[in-house]
Amino acid sequence: MKIKRIEAYQVDLPYAGGVYRLSGGRTYESFDATFVRIVTDTGLDGWGESTPFGSTYIAAHARGVRAGLEELAPAVLGMDPRQLDRINDAMDMALMGHHHAKTPIDVACWDVFGKAAGMPVCDLLGGRIPGKVAMISSIGSDTPEAMRANVARHREMGFMGHSVKIGAEEAEGGPMIDAERIQACLADRRPGEWFLADANNGMTPEHALRLLSLLPEGLDFVLEAPCPTWRETLSLRQRCRVPILLDELVQSEEDIIHAIDRDACDGVGLKISKQGGLTRTRRQREIARAAGLVASVQDTTGSDIAFAAILHMAQSTPRHMLRQALDTRSMVSVTTAAFDAPLQDGGAEAPDAPGLGVTPDMDVMGDPVAVWEA
Ligand SMILES: [Mg+2]
Structure with missing residues (x-):
């Protein structure tokens, strides 16, 4: 089987x-999504998506995805899409880094692989663990009471995990308002619920230490992505008793190994396009698993295909290490594909259909913005 055409x-x-x-x-306010369709000489096709979280989240931006595809698509035309490590080797030879650009090609190849094998992608990634995967809510920064109400709304919908956004600037209330936000969100905590306080790399160690000193003992939460650099994170880590989960700092196998080597965290946020596609996310998941880290599985927003x-x-992903997944569909107001995995009681289960199980809506996709052919 050969890749004969790639459309963006x-x-x-x-x-x-x-x-x-x-x-x-x-x-x-809006996210710029790029989709890739891979067409093979057998007629099978596959789809992938890369939607960066704006240009200020990590070193990834939407036009960079499409510029990267210009470099990558010619390198994989003619290759067997089922040979995922070889596909990724060829992409690495054509372009260094740029995980967000490699992701839609990698994911589309997994979709083809699944269709060719007659198996859902989860079975190819190690095997389905039956049952619904729990989804995490995203509680945007707001007044403490508004955030408490938002947690309650998600609790009513069945969500057991809540990602509470913190990292207020001093003028906005700084560590004091962040401490109030965490306490408000945990005020009605039920057994089995899991809370993240996610600063998205937005705090100094000074801010984080002041925030933690304002909190009473015994609050059960994990601090996510407190600081923007490894130095700051390691400094905080030595002086803080709250578990730490890293997200933006961990974008590659090397980053996970570095985090483990320095004992920098207790868990990682795996985002498919941040880690470089399903092939690389799986590698990083296995390294994290071997080190006893927990993981959440997410992406940098995105729609149905992401x-x-x-x-x-x-x-x-083994349930003992999986700390929730993100339903990106709930973050955007456009449906790009039919995907039979309804959100019920705060969870969803991957369909049994071969491949990803998505049927893109071609009226939404419109005409391709670029096409490469062998
Ligand atoms: Mg995060």
């Missing part, structure tokens, strides 16, 4: 909640 599509995905706010005053990749990865 572009779709704007408005944020479903109006304005999404992250630490440091960053705001997002969620399909997330769900197949999460569905094959």
Whole structure:
């Protein structure tokens, strides 16, 4: 089987909640998504998506995905899409880094592989672990009471995990308001619920230490991505008793090995396009597993196709290490594909259909913005 044609599509995905706010005053209202369709000489095709979380989240941006595809697509034309490590080797030879550009090709190849084998992608990634995967809520920064109410709304919908966004600037209330936000969100905590306080790399160690000193003992939560650099993170780590999960700092196998070597964290946030596709996310998951780290499986937003990749990865991740997955569909107001994995009681299960199990809506996709042919 050979890749004979690669098509790229572009779709704007408005944020479903109006304005999404992250630490440091960053705001997002719409996400620029790139989709890749791979067509083989057998007639089978596969789809992948890469939607960076704006240009200020990590070193990834939407036009960079499409510029990267210009370098990558010619390198994989003619290759067997089922040979995923070889596909990734060829992409690495054509372009260093740029995980967000490699992701839609990698994911589309997994989709083809699954269709060719007659198996869902989760089975190819190690095997389905039956049952629904629990999804995490995303509680944007707001007043403590508004955030408490938002947690309650998600609790009513069945969510057992909540990602609470913190990292207020001093003028906004700084560590004091962050401490109030965490306490408000945990105030009605039920047994089995899991809370992240996610600063998205937006705090100094000084901010984090002041915040932690303001909290009473015994609050059960994990601090996610407190600081923007390894130095700051390691400094905080030595002086803090709260478990730490790293996200933006961990983007590759090397980063996970570095985190383990320095004992920098207790868990990692695996985002499919941040880690470089399903092939690399699986490698990083296995390294994390061997080190006894927990993991969440997410992406840097995205629509139905990004969620399909997330769900197949999460569905094959051992439950003892899996700390929730993200339903990116709930973040955007556009549906790009039919994907039979409804959200029920805060969870979803990957379908049994071969491949990812997605059927893209070609009216939404429109005409390709680029085509490469062997
Ligand atoms: Mg995060």
